[in-house]
Amino acid sequence: MSAPHVEEAGARGPLLLCLHGIGSSSAAFAPQLAGLAEHARVLxxxxxxxxxxxxxEGPLDLDGFADAAAGVIRSYGPSAHVLGVSWGGVIALRLATRHPDLVDSLIVADSSAGSGADEAKAAAMRARAAELADSGARAFAERRGPRLVSDLADASLVARVVDTMADAVRLPGYGYAAESMAGADLRAELSAVTAPALVVCGDRDTVTGVEASQVLAGGLHKTAYVIVKDAGHLANQEQPERFNAWVLSHLHIVTR
Incomplete structure (x- = not known):
């Protein structure tokens, strides 16, 4: 498989790999690429x-996406701290159990153990590929993007989220991603994660929600759990200064 595209910022400090949500891309981490570059090598x-x-080249399941992320780490390596938002957090958790030697720590933001624990959520996730095929990326993004931020978000952020989604998603990749989420229920493997973890959630996240983050925090052994005030599902974009401060605090603790 060809190497994924990677945006980079920063020349020194710990290596931090950022994995975006199911409707997004590296553009979602513009606030982290800009705000953390003085302190870390951000990918x-x-x-x-x-x-x-x-x-x-062919269908990817959750293991396949985790292996692709492992390949990125190895190309910069030998290991990295991994920040995953939403679907990216699910990939990060599987990466941590599948390739524990590559993961120095985790930051799992506005995420969950996957959609596989709930039949209705899994079915809705699987239906997304057909919705994208029927409507096209722009209309798909205009329907789904605004719900990812809170009612406090300004219009410019909503527009960026929609534009990022419209530019990022396409088939078959989105369909593979949706299936990887629909089939995932990581609750039983959380206790096998050996890397220290920070679980972060926006207090106004109505997509995965605070409860799903609490499940992750409760299932992971070496974990801290924090709430980002006045943020929806995309806390890293809606409250980047607060979010980045928590990430830097975590990196300071685990690397000292």
Whole structure:
């Protein structure tokens, strides 16, 4: 499989790989690429089949996406701290159990254990590929993007979220991603994660929600759990200064 596209910032400090949500791309981490570059070597990928990354040669499951992320780490390596937002957090958790030697720590933001624990959520996730095929990326993004931020978000952020989604998603990659989420229920493997973790959630996240983050925090052994005030599902974009401060605090603790 061809290497995914990666945006880079920063020349020194710990390596931090950022994995975006299911409707997004590396563009979602612009606030982290800008705000953390003085303190870390920040990488943000376009997942296989997203944005500027080539389409995968065949179907990818959750293990396949985790292995692709492992390949990115190895190309910069030898290991990295991994920040995953939403679907990216699910990939990060699987990466941490599948390739524990590559993961120094985790930051899992506005995420969940996957949609596989709930039949209705899994079915809705699987239906997204057909919705994208029927409506096209722009209309798909205009329907889905605004709900990812809170009612406090300004119009410019909503527009950026919609534009990022419209530019990022396409088939077959989005369909593979949706299936990887629909089939995932990581609750039983959380206790196998050995890397220290920070679980972050916006207090106004209505997509995965605070409860899903609490499940992750409760299932992980070496974990801290924090709430980002006045943020929806995309806390890293809606409250970047607060979010970045928590990330830097975590990195300081785990690297000292």
């Amino acid at each position: 943000a990928w376009d997942a296989p089949g997203y944005g500027k990354s080539p389409d995968p």
